[in-house]
Amino acid sequence: MRNETRVAFNGFTKQIALLNSISAASEKFTVTPSVQQKLETAIQESSSFLRLINVIGVDEKDGESILLGVGGTVAGRTNTTATARSPRDVSSLNSDTYSCKKTDFDTAIPYALLDSWAKFPDFQTRLSGAIIERQALDRIMIGWNGTSAAATTDRVANPLLQDVNIGWLQKYRTKAPARVMSSGKVAGKVTIGPTGDYKTLDGLVYDAIQLLDPWHRKRPDLVVIVDRNLLHSKFLANIEKAADNENELAAARIIANGTLGGLKIVDAPFFIDGAVMVTTLSNLSIYFQTGARRRMTKDEPERDRIADYQSSNEDYVIEDFGLGALIENIQEAA
Template identity: 75%
Template sequence: MRNDTRLVFNAYLKQVALLNTITAATEKFNVTPSIQQKLEAAIKESSDFLKRINVIGVDEQEGEAIGLGVLSTIAGRTNTASNPRTPRDVSNLTKDSYSCKKTDFDTAIPYKLLDAWAKFPEFQAMLSAAITQAQALDRIMIGFNGTSVAANTDRDANPLLEDVNIGWLQKYRLNAPERVMSSGSAPGKITIGATGDYKTLDGLVYDAIQLLDPWHRRRPDLVVLVDRDLLHAKFLANIEGASDNENELAAARIIANATLGGRPIVDAPFFIERGIMITALSNLSIYWQTGARRRHIKDQPEWDRIADFQSSNESYVIEDYGLGALIENIEEADPSAPVDSAGAKS
């Protein structure tokens, strides 16, 4: 680390210590609640997807889901001559619970990168942004791919952070399997095409909406989270005429305005391959425990880097299982396969 970099980095350490009312950020400390709140807000704001779901602090490490943004029908009428009016308790709709698991977000930043940033007046903001953005992307990846909570995670065996926490999709597999479609006429896959289980992705999504509770099926905020590769055949004709340097822009524009089964598509980062989820984004939550974030910033000259050790207790929550459905193992049908007597669903 250059001398001028050392000066601005030391100023950063002093600022972190000042904000958390501690003597030194180079010793492990408990992040103060107000700074934790600001850090969580920064993590959320760094991702367009996280802005659209619930990211909320909870006091207890374990408890029942809060039911944010989830409502059932409440309209009705009571003959008060014989019965009292009984308000609908919407808090009873949620069936999920949460358990915030300790998650380490440890970031290493090489001296060379710090040296490159040191000349900028916004050095502290750049360093903080790099750390918060990494945490935001990891949270999204865990939410869609997490299947277990390992005592010792293995990044090589689980490159999509599958063993860090139990994510939203796994919650459906474990707790609401009746709302998961994973097989069609052939075990272990759902086929799309003239000879498949469904002729089109639209037909599949339209049918899967019936897995939602009746009062949620026509909600105006229902969206479809989908693996982009599944959209290839559907939108290929719309973009293949564009020149190479226009393809990505054309694809992004088409997806942004497209629908499946009559519902808007959300192009979610790190969504599972060959999968679709139908829900409202307000049904997806990340809970973090207030007062449980720990931090330790350490200079590691033996590695020519600084390390920012952070940990947070958090959980991935489905607010109402009736407001969602998961479809996975989607494949293109073999065009040479015979069509059964019922034929593929449109």
Template identity: 65%
Template sequence: MRNETRIKFNGYSAQVAKLNGVDSAAVKFSVTPSVQQRLEAKIQETTAFLKKVNIIGVTEQEGEALSLGSKGPGAGRTNTANGHRRNPASRGALTKDAYKCVKTDFDTAFNYSEIDQWAGHPEFQTLLTAAITEQQGLDRIMIGFNGTSAATETDLQANPLLQDVNIGWLQKIRISASTRVMDEGVVGSGKVTIGPNGDYVSLDSLVYDAVQALDPWHRNRPDLVVVVSRDLMHSKLLKAIDNGAKGNQEENAAGEIIARARLGGLPVEDAPFFPDGTVLITTLSNLSIYYQTGSRRRHLKEEPEFDRIADYQSSNDAYVIEDLGLVALVENIQEAA
């Protein structure tokens, strides 16, 4: 590490310590709730997808989902003149998800040579913070769509999509709303096929049918979206992109075509790390990440034996489906032979 970098990094470390009311950031400390909240906001801002889901601080480590938003019809009328009592619709009758925030390590290392390149920039601290928060945001999306377990010790080589870090959104649906999951058709064993000889003629017809798995009062919601894997959208959009993306505006035209894409009448949401051969119908406000307030720990550490500095962070996190009646999941989708 160059001397100029040393000065910049020491300033960053001192600022982190000051914000959290500790003498030094070079020892493990608890991130203060106000700083934790600001950090969570920065993480959410790192990707367009995270901005569309809920990231919420909870006091208890485990409990029932908060059940945000509308959960079904509540309008009606009671003839009180006949002695009938008005009885508001009970939220407790809903099929609620449960959550358990588990400790998740978000550790990041930067080689001396890497941060030496940033030392000449006046926004050194901003660059370093952005690099840390961006990776945490991407990791959370990856866990949300691919997580199937919360192992005592994770194995990145065996689980490159962080499958063993936490139980993600799709696994929550498989466990708690299995009747709303389709993973096999009648044409082929262990798969749902699309095409002239498949279970569905097209991806559009599959989505149109899958909507029926939602609770009746959710099927015509204006904010429904279909999250679809890129492999399934490839053939559908490729021709449109080739025809529409001409001249000097190729990249913009292609982006506009994708943004306007619809399946089964629903707008398409292109989500990072979404599994191949998969379709999820829901609202993005139905997907949440809960973090336990006061649970984040941090330790900035220089490790000269590796020629690097390391930022050790951990947070107690849970992935939550707010309304299990507002999901339909189709998996193992393949083109028919």
């Protein structure tokens, strides 16, 4: 790296050391709880989707989901001359458990890129932002695509980080299979069209709502998270009315303002192909263990790069399984 880059990078590592009350950031250290919370807030704020869900610090590595889910109704009346009133436990019977697993977020940045940033006064912000943004995107990718937590992950075999942790959809498949539909009249697929399981995508979403607990089915904050490709036939005519160079903008506007089965559409990054999920965004959580983030930032001249090694213990949690449903393997009828 160039000399001015060296000065800027040394300032970056000295700031990390100062914030965490350590002698040098080039040695592995535990991020202080206050700095960890600031990092977590920055990661969440870097993604519009993460800002809509819960990102929560927990003290224990394992435990029960912590947000209060009301597992049923509480209103009623008791003839107290005959019996005492009995308050209903509002903690949901459909709540998830969590087990925070160590996840490495190791980032390498080549000297050439650092040299191009060194002339800017916000060098430290740019470098921090690049590291934070990738962690945010990876968390979303794992949340939708994660199916296992391998001891050693394989990025080539699992390009969508399927083996890094168990995500929200896999939690439904294993812990609430009655709320998952993956087959219709034809095994292994749910079809849409004149001869399919459902005539329209709207009809499929209406039916998916029935998989929720009765007291959740008319909640005003229900949304439908949907694979964008499934919207193609429903909104194709409207999108094609726009000029070619406006198609993408038209698609984004239609999705932002559109509904399916009466529910607002959410276009979530990295959501799986051929699927829809009905839930509330507040039903999706990422838990991280406080005091368990480790970090080391150092120069690696043998690779012409700097490296930022970080790890965090975390898990993907469904707060109330009765507040969601997943329909997958959706295809157009032949």
